[in-house]
Amino acid sequence: MRQPLFIICPGRTFSSVVCSAIGQHPEAYGLPEVNLFVRDTVGELMASGRVGAITGLKRTIAELNFGAQTVETVEAATAWIEERGAMSGAQMLRLLGELSGGRMIVDKTPTNSQEKALLRIAEAFPEARFLHLTRHPRATLRSQYKAIQSRRGKIPRKMLIEATGRWLERHRWLVEFGAALGPGQYLCLHGEWFFEDPRRILEQVCDWAELSRAPGAVERMMHPEESPYARPGPENAPYGNNPGFMENPHLRIGAPSAETLDGPLEWLDGLDVYFDAETRQLAHQLGYAG
Amino acid sequence: MTRAANIRETEPVNMESPELGVVRALVPAQDGCLAEIERIGAGGGVVELARLDATGNARAMVRLGDMLGTLEQEIAARLLSGVSDAPDLVRAEGAGLVGLALSDPSALKTLRDGREGLFGPSAGSGPWWALVEHCAGADLLHLLHLSDGVRRLDCGPLRLDARRRITAIAFFDGALFVAVADPLAGFDLFRLDLAAPTGEWVTVLCRGAHRFALNAAVFAMRQTPAGLLIGTAALAGGVAPVGNWGPELLLVLPGGTWDLVMGQPRFTPDGLKLPASARLAGMDRAGNAAIKVIAQGLVEGCPATVVAVQDFDGANKADRAEVLADAMDYRGPVRFYLSHDPAEWRELPHALPDGLGEVTALCLTGRGLVIGHEALGASGLPVSFLPLP
Structure with a gap:
């Protein structure tokens, strides 16, 4: 199995579109939010009762094992997953890799960035790549x-x-985690750069992740809307990805609006809250000088 | 085995209340090197030139104050750091220095107004010199041609101000390279073609070569056979840093492209950068350190490069915009790394004390590495020696 690629970040950091884009490479497979590392076993995840947490996994099994995402295949996928409830998240992820035909699994689940989940991932996949x-x-x-x-x-x-x-x-936490990894295992991507010139960044991702740059491969990556998870699923599994992305999954190329570290946080109207020194320093470290 | 070099054949300079000796420059000369030493005491400062043998022992020493006026002596001393390329400026006879011959010292007076300056090294620069004046508002930059005189350069495109300071200059590939520190956005590196010095500044590297504040400044640049080697520092500041704040080595190639020699793998607008040496920032050590000195020379007849990586040992500034002042405090434990190829670096074991002081200059001789640093006390020669291989 190829080593998986984990996209790690807080929520609302472009991960859906970046994951879907990378996952469109013929040698890769981009998952929706499968939440495989928030519990010890898949059974515990299924029993968690959080519909949003298990929808992505059901859609993935429906797509990969039953060939489509319909009400019927999602039901079949649910039963298939429940039969494998004793599996760990890592075992299930490996199985997804096999079902994808041995492609590089790309997992952007936001809960992967939680400390406990990330340590589980690092233990199970010590050679994995992490894109921060x-x-x-x-x-x-x-x-x-x-x-x-x-x-x-x-x-x-x-x-x-x-x-x-x-x-x-x-x-x-993600920076500290990355600093402990081996050379080439962890790279940080300034999300805004991705939108300024996605092709250039995706070519670099290919080089880093040892994906082919064959004609057409990068072109496919420029179309995240072609991902099977770029639109809502059937009525019994409608979620599993960022709703905003599923509404408009095309790449919107161009520099995002300029932002500043100065001034009060405008959505906290009247509270007069500013970024503190620690936030500002980490922002400078990650490339946000303004 | 490392040892502190001893003065032989000359006595220490006699000064009243001397407090600090700092080697400002070491340059190869004959079979050893020349050292420019600044001695700062309660009564002011003087500059000495010392001729060192290949193991760092002083063979002769001259106090420039005896020969030139106050203004010229310091300027001359710094010019002498390029003695190997400007033999008209000094003439060495036997083991001693016998003369200084500045063609037009009066021209140099226009360069300076009692403020600290920074001369560019002469290696590879031919007749060119550069001087930075650190002024309150923004640095000024002067370019000197030994026969054509002095000209102040228009530095508008460098966006200099109290926060963005010039921290290193070098001559390479027929151009003047100027590194501008920026503690918030990361350093920028600019190039001015010497064939058209009235022309445009070209940005060679920007935003700490896309490592941002983690490469806040460049303190060392040295021409090597592979290109212009650049050493960085993060200037961590007072807020507890997270991640790897170690310095990097970047290599600017003729034509303006660049490679990462040692440092953090990353995506950049210039392409994916992976360290040629497979070593992460700080030579695989994550702490707040700086590369402030790089030496180039021969080891066993082969071109070799040595870098000094020195830890921070001060009290950080709380305000990140003011951390350039922290540059003075990289005087903790030092490590030396030698390379014959940018892809291969090996650490040189040594027994130098952690309290050595700031390492300020390096010179490879036929016998090893002469290390210039700072030292308290009048009698000491602030030079140590590390035999190679």
Whole structure:
């Protein structure tokens, strides 16, 4: 089996489109959010009761093992997964690799970036590659705020302020994790660069991940909308990827709007909250000087 | 076995209340090297030139204050760091220095106004010299041609200000290269074609060559057979750093492309960069260190490069915009690495004390590595020696 590629980042960091793009390479297979490393076994994951957490895995099995994503194949996939409930997440990921025909699995599940999950991954796949995606802290937190607001409506003040620390907390952990890996196992990708010149970045990803640059391969990567997970699944498994991406999965090439580290966080209107020194330093370290 | 070099055949310079001796430059000369030493005491400073043998022992020494006026002596001393390429500036006879012959010292006066400066090394520069004036608002840069005089360069495109300072200059590939530190965005490297010095500055590297603040500054640049070798520093600052803050080695090739010799693998707008040496930043050690000195010479008849990687040993500035001042505090434990090929580096074992002080200059001789540093006290020659191989 080829070593998998894990895309690690906080939520709202372009991971869906980047994963789908890389996964379109003929030698790779981009997964939706399969959440295989948040529990010890697949059975525990299925029993977690979180519909959103298991939808991606059901869709993947439906696609890979039953040839399509329909209500019927998702039902069959659910039964297939339940029969293998004793498997660990790593064992299931290897099985997905086999079902994909031995291609390089690309997993962007956001929960993989949690400390416990990432340590599980590193233990199970010590030779895996890790792509650390970054995005400007202001844009990330603003986007996270909007996502939370759309789900919950009014957000308590305390929760709002705590949420501002998430960018720092998650990236700091990912940087520390990456520093402990071997040469070439961990690379950081300035997410904004990807949109400025995706072809150039995808060519570099091919070189790094030892994927062919054969004619047509990179061109295929320029079409994340062709991923089988770039649109909602059937009614019994509609999720499994970022909803915004599934609404508009085409690459939108161009530099994202300029952001600044200065000034109050505008979505926290009236709270007068700014980025602290630690966030600013890590932002400078990751390429966000402004 | 490492040892501190001893003064022989000459006595230490007699100064009142001397406090600190710092080697400002070491350049190959005959079978040893010339050292420019600045001695700073309560009553001011003087500059000495010392001729060292191949093992770093002083064979002769001259105090420039005896020969030139205050202004010229320091300028002359720095010019002398290029003695091997400008023999008209100094004439060595036997073991001693017998004369200094600046063709037009008065021209040099326009370069300086009592402020600290930084001369470009002469190796490969032919008749060209460069000087940085560190002014309160923004640095000034002067270009000197030994026969054509001095000209102040338009540095507008370098976007110099109190935060963006010039930290290194070098001559390479027929051009002047100027490194500008930027603690927030990472260093930039600019090039000015010497065939058209009134022409445009060209950006060669930017944003810490896309490692951003982790390559805040360049303190060392040296022409090598492979290209212009560049040593960086992160200037970590007062906020607890995470990840690998070790320095990198970059190689600028003739024509302006670049390679990563030692450092962090990364995607860049210039393509995927993987370290040719397979060594991660800091020569595989993650701490806050800097490469401030690079030497080029011969070891057993083969071209060789030596870099010094020295740890930070000070109190960081809390404000990241002010961390350039931390550059003074990379005086912790030092490691030396030798290479005959950018892809292969080996650490040179040594027994130098951790409290050696800042390593300021290196010179490869036929016998080993002469190490210039700083040292307290009047009598000491701030030079150590590391035999090779």
